Amino acid sequence: MLTLPDVKVYDTLVVGMGPAGATAAYQLSKAGLSVLGLDKATHPRYKVCGGGLSARIDHILEEDYKSVVEHTVYGIQFSYRGTDPFCLDSSSPIAYMVMRDRFDHFLLEKARRVGSEVHESESVTSCRQLPDGIEVTTDRGRYFAKVLIGADGANSLVAQQLFPGRRSRRMATLESEIPIGAVPHYPGAGRALIDIGATPAGYAWIFPKQERLSVGVGDLRGGLASPKRIFDQFVRDEKGLAPWKVPQPVGHPLPVFSEDSLAKGDRESVGLVSGQALLVGDAAHLIDPLFGEGIYYAVRSGQLAAESILSQAHDRRRSLADYEGAVRREIYEEFRVAARMASIVYSYPRLCHRLLSRYQNIVKLYYDVLIGRETYQTFYVRAKGMAKASAKELLLEAMSFR
Numbered sequence: 001m002l003t004l005p006d007v008k009v010y011d012t013l014v015v016g017m018g019p020a021g022a023t024a025a026y027q028l029s030k031a032g033l034s035v036l037g038l039d040k041a042t043h044p045r046y047k048v049c050g051g052g053l054s055a056r057i058d059h060i061l062e063e064d065y066k067s068v069v070e071h072t073v074y075g076i077q078f079s080y081r082g083t084d085p086f087c088l089d090s091s092s093p094i095a096y097m098v099m100r101d102r103f104d105h106f107l108l109e110k111a112r113r114v115g116s117e118v119h120e121s122e123s124v125t126s127c128r129q130l131p132d133g134i135e136v137t138t139d140r141g142r143y144f145a146k147v148l149i150g151a152d153g154a155n156s157l158v159a160q161q162l163f164p165g166r167r168s169r170r171m172a173t174l175e176s177e178i179p180i181g182a183v184p185h186y187p188g189a190g191r192a193l194i195d196i197g198a199t200p201a202g203y204a205w206i207f208p209k210q211e212r213l214s215v216g217v218g219d220l221r222g223g224l225a226s227p228k229r230i231f232d233q234f235v236r237d238e239k240g241l242a243p244w245k246v247p248q249p250v251g252h253p254l255p256v257f258s259e260d261s262l263a264k265g266d267r268e269s270v271g272l273v274s275g276q277a278l279l280v281g282d283a284a285h286l287i288d289p290l291f292g293e294g295i296y297y298a299v300r301s302g303q304l305a306a307e308s309i310l311s312q313a314h315d316r317r318r319s320l321a322d323y324e325g326a327v328r329r330e331i332y333e334e335f336r337v338a339a340r341m342a343s344i345v346y347s348y349p350r351l352c353h354r355l356l357s358r359y360q361n362i363v364k365l366y367y368d369v370l371i372g373r374e375t376y377q378t379f380y381v382r383a384k385g386m387a388k389a390s391a392k393e394l395l396l397e398a399m400s401f402r
């Protein structure tokens with residue numbers, strides 16, 4: 001293993017201390033490894049994000065994160081281009097809303113408390129594989145580590161430098177935060193709003209926070225030709241937003257999972273490990289192709305990467321490639337089904353909206369995915385059965401009108 005006289009060699013160096021990096025750093029420090037986390041920003045920092053956590057995050061995060069939850073969501077108002085709204089509520093929480101400055105800062109400080117050394121306002125400028133480790137250069141210095149985790153988000157420098165050739169589908173998004181100075185009652189206490197059809201192949205959202213509404217539009221399949229026009233249109237159509245002045249939205253790319261971005265010619269090699277470097281979170285394009293959820297997968301991939309690094313630290317016969325296998329089994333299988341669902345929903349948004357408003361048991365089943373009682377894979381099988389039964393019902397209804 002890498003040894004350099006008179007130079008500290010960290011067990012792991014984490015580039016980027018968003019949810020993916022901070023979670024990995026926390027797990028590794030807690031297990032006794034030496035960890036250096038570098039972030040170019042000073043936390044708490046603003047991050048363009050809806051901040052919606054599906055409630056299944058409860059299965060992977062310790063309870064204390066609830067201290068930064070701003071709003072608990074029990075139901076969703078669905079609409080189609082501002083029309084035909086319907087709401088469906090659940091008896092248990094389906095999502096938690098956070099502001100990313102507070103949430104990410106909370107995770108970073110948690111890692112620090114268990115021993116991670118964290119340097120903020122320090123930008124990584126290059127990284128290089130050594131025969132048995134990694135060298136990282138920043139705007140302030142040079143560091144060495146046995147393993148590197150690239151957790152530096154959608155525009156990952158680690159991915160560009162150590163994983164050349166990785167392709168991604170980067171979707172356009174725009175978001176604005178409306179300060180309303182009071183507990184949000186719109187779209188209804190304990191509710192979020194999703195408008196499928198507001199964008200050509202994605203959706204628009206209103207996510208309530210403590211004293212503001214996060215409003216945004218995102219595309220999940222093609223490119224938004226004119227995101228600003230679509231955003232303005234959504235704000236105009238959405239009558240509930242009329243009382244407020246909506247600040248200019250900010251854009252950020254969404255590196256959505258796509259089968260095409262996997263290593264060419266070898267679908268099994270997902271390209272998340274190269275030598276002693278691993279990619280997690282947005283840097284690994286772990287964004288759900290149905291609704292663009294990324295925070296859950298950032299946290300989970302950070303944990304899976306940490307598990308793999310720890311098992312290699314304890315047993316040299318183990319390989320970091322175990323991490324790729326875990327992502328393939330736990331995340332990619334889910335994303336494949338989500339991609340299939342996305343292609344149906346975003347090809348026929350109006351029809352899907354109508355069907356869902358009529359057959360709300362399918363929406364309830366989807367809530368079970370958010371809560372973690374179902375996976376996308378089990379949902380798909382059961383929803384297909386429900387859809388077939390519904391189609392039969394519709395057909396019989398149509399025939400009785402003859």
Ligand SMILES: Cc1cc2nc3c(=O)[nH]c(=O)nc-3n(C[C@H](O)[C@H](O)[C@H](O)COP(=O)(O)OP(=O)(O)OC[C@H]3O[C@@H](n4cnc5c(N)ncnc54)[C@H](O)[C@@H]3O)c2cc1C
Binds near residue numbers: 049152218
């Ligand atoms: C408009 C929009 C809305 C979204 N809404 C949701 C949502 O409601 N729910 C959801 O689950 N997901 C949502 N997402 C996705 C979510 O924001 C990401 O999946 C999530 O932030 C990924 O976390 P991460 O830790 O991988 O990366 P990030 O959160 O991007 O963190 C990366 C960190 O790396 C640091 N960094 C970058 N480059 C360097 C460098 N060279 N040197 C040092 N540090 C560096 C950055 O400062 C940053 O702190 C949304 C995304 C967008 C764009």
